[in-house]
Amino acid sequence: MKSSLINKVLITLTAAVMAFAVSSCVKDKFSAPAALINADPSGMQATMTTLQFKNRYCFGVAHTLDSSRPVLITDSIILSGVINADDKTGNFYKQLILQDATGGIQVKVEATGLYNEYPIGRRVFIKCKGLYLYNYLGTLEMGSYIDTTGPQPTLGGIPNTLLSTYVVKGASGVPLAPVKYTIADLNNANQLYEQSTLIQVDSVEFIDGDLGLTYSDPFNKAFGNITFTERSRNTAVVRSSGYANFAAVPVAQGSGTLTGIFTIYQKSNGTFINQIGIRDTTDVQFSSPRF
């Protein structure tokens, strides 16, 4: 009698213990992080414009343009600008390009997929102290060390891990209006001050001889140079990477507005050519008939 009572108690107890459900130990429901406020970090502001910066390092404390080595930036300078091109389509690669009201500048980065965190329209703050400035075939770039692994000392891009140490993200979706150029303006532009900015050329078309081409060579991954022209017959070039996802796209056949980044290319004879680098084919709005 007694033992059966003990049994019942035990069995009930067992059942109770077994039914005891500890809350799930492997968490698989997570609340999403709170949305970030789209604003610049407080207390962060530019200490000089890119124009002042270029003047200081090209003609003032250093002569970067004439140096064969990257020049160390020792001042606590903060530059601020808005990203005007990113690597989403693959035409730009391992670089941030930003501009403020006075001009543009590039930052060399050892990372890909940068458009995720540094898309077009994001304001960034560059903490320049400790970075290097380098004149790479006419293009001013900042990086974080001197790369001596090759035959010539050159600029080392900021390692991915350290990017947030030097580049602080600000608000995104900042509107960015291209500056209107004619081809003559482009060809005669001040390369030092105007490079790496977003520009727009109206009423242009690709030349007849290039109409059968694609933007670049996706098979050999080679750059493509497509010449565009105005009614005035001035010409300039749209240069695109063979890795761009629009490399195999036939060039636009009509005429219209061309938008892109003012880039510089040094020819083998040493002369510098001003070009346009498009972010995507949507930068080529050639919906009008050819002239």
Add this chain to the structure above:
Amino acid sequence: MKHLFSFFCTAVLCTSVAFAQSDSTEKTQQQDLDVIPVVSANSDDLSESISDQNVASMLASSGDIYAATLAYRLNQAGFRYRGYRNDQFTTIINGILINDPENGQSFFNGSGAFTDLMRNRSGSLGLLPSSFAFGGLGGSYNLDLRAGGMRKGLSLNYTATNRSYYNRLNGSYSTGYIKGGWAFTVAFSRRWAVKGYEPGTSYDGYGYFLGIEKKFGTKNRLALTIFGTPTQSARATSSVREFQQLAGTNYYNADWGYQNGQIRSANVNKRFEPTFMLTHEAKISNKTNIITGIDFEIGRNQTSNIDYFNSPSPDPDYYKNLPSLISDPGQRAMAEELFRTDANVRQIAWDKLYAINRAAPIGPNGRQSSYILGDRMEDNKQVNFNTTLNHTFYDHISLTAGLTYQWEKVRHYKQVNDLLGGDYYVNLNDYAVQDFPTNPDVLQNDLQHPNRILHVGDAYEYDYSSQIHKTSVWLQPYFKFNHVEFFVSGQLTHNYYWRTGNVQNGLYPDNSLGDSKKISLINYAIKAGFQYKINGRNYFYANGEVKTEAPTFNQSFLSARIRNEVVTGLTNENVYAAEIGYQYKSPIITLKISGFYTEFQNGIQNRTFFHDDYRTNVNYSLTGIGKRELGGELGFDAKIYKGFSVNLVASGGLYKYSSNASATITKDNSDQILANQTAYIKNYYLGGMPQVSGSLGFKYSSKHYWYVGINFNYFDQMYVEINPIRRTLAAVDLVDYGSAQYNEILHQEKLKGQFTMDMTGGYNLLLNKYIHHMGKYKYSLNFYGTLTNMANNRNFVINGQEQLRYDYGQNNLDKFGTKYRYMHGFGYFVSVAFRMQ
């Protein structure tokens, strides 16, 4: 380490199993081990080795506490019995073969959950014959979970441990046979760890069990057994040494990170494969017994990871994050410091992934996620049928015969688990576009639903089913005379399997959808052996086996995930094995010495990995792989004085590749064969296990129901698992022959030999004498404890694996370095059980 214990098992089991052959009925070991609770050796430490550990746990639970505890420890050092992989062990439950037909793996998911139900079991190791299965090279294991055989009464058990789970609670109640020949068993189990051993891991496993049996007369038993173990665990994976050193721990786990300040793992496995078993046993006469069973399993096994599109890898231990790749010392030091100090660099930065997805431009479908959490799904259906006959003709001749049929269908696919703040994902192949810039179709993972917008729960990337029919018959006559016993057995197996693509892949529009070629392979196995009994105490035996084995499903297809292409030159593997042994057994001393030899020829392996030169996934199909595993084993146990005993187990082997392999290289993106190369792997060691190991143990057993033991273990001759692709001409292209770099590329790293020390103890307390009036029931408390790696050695590499990816450009071996897994430091496993019977 598995060596030791299994050797021990051999010593213990060979008498009871091999020589009990003529008993004709299935042999179960019903020794009364009530005094000591059974230990589960299943520590589920890391995903890649679960199934191997499972083998250990099963063999360990052969009913012998030495074997069990040894297994528990040996297991931790990656010991493999005679160097065999898991698929060389056969597992029978309730008369049914449960090895997975898709990969041959021996896996009983209840082994950690229902230890107190696993008392009726038997096993045979190596090539010894058994009365329940033909057996793999490593042996076979027979577990009887039928309700009628369960120990009557109630059992409750709590365990505290510091392995993959930290707590275990289980209980069972069995009625034994009651009125009308019925018997019932119910059991429940829960294992959990809010925080597991490696950072970022956790564990949550349930188990339920229902057994119903009805006995008809004295001759027929019919049993229904249902069990399942829904288990969820956040896992850890190993890493290269540079990251482990920076993180400051050999247990560095890159698979987790903080989200909203909470730890979230990207590597979560959920597994639930409930099993329904029906077993009928007819004891037709004293001489004839037939056991027939069918089992149904239906379930799902899924593991999550982060997927990404046109974005860099979010893995903190991605090779591009290696500070050593930064040439500038100052920048490298800064990157190292950040990795050391910033949890969002060292671990997954979930909050950043959310921010990225939320910052994507809004299109007609919302924001496209760059990063998602996806699950690799395996939806599994399985039927296993088995019938085994044991018949004794005369006193001297008995016969065992069996028929097995297995069917399995597994659907493999990926499924969106969490969009991480975005609104959708796309079903496109990120890599394909670079190779076929003018063919937009190649981007499509599913040509019939191009550019499909994916939401949570949608299938993506790959989607195919494997289907396998496997039928075997086997026959084993056994002859027993006064001094000599011998047997010869044969097995014939038909494998019939194919792939069914459920989507049409853009890279292979003509060779991905629908059924592949149906592969039909016939395999045979012949095994024979004898033992000679010099007298009652001295035995000598020798066994040998010749067999062929079909490649597994995965090894049969070039890239099973996306295409129907069968490996060129698909062929059976030839296997030759032999063992000889001597055993001495007296009431005081047990001694066993044995030697073994195994040769595998014509093996096939498929490796898929990202190739830096080709900038795409490539498939290396290796054929003609040969392996040779030979060695010796020693088992010794002596009762010295009263309760004191000493035991020594040792296993020494030489496990090597015995031939070079032919590698056929294809890109994931075309049918074209890129190259035929030779992988010069001959004479490299087989990695991932100690080839030499030994354990010396001392034990004291008191008459008063307690015991304590201590073991000193040693492991040596451990090598990292080589990447065969590093041993090709292509890998040393442009490297000076005989230069230091050349030698380094071809070198195989040997891991350091290590000692460990373990202790075990147990005590059984009968409560009846303390509490009176408890009626006819016996109440007892059992205490059991084991302490492992008592010196807290946290530098014991138990597995090193060269990555398949190779830096063809610079031959930098550290870029895709060897990944190391370390033995856990000091471990405990302490349990208390209450029993009423």
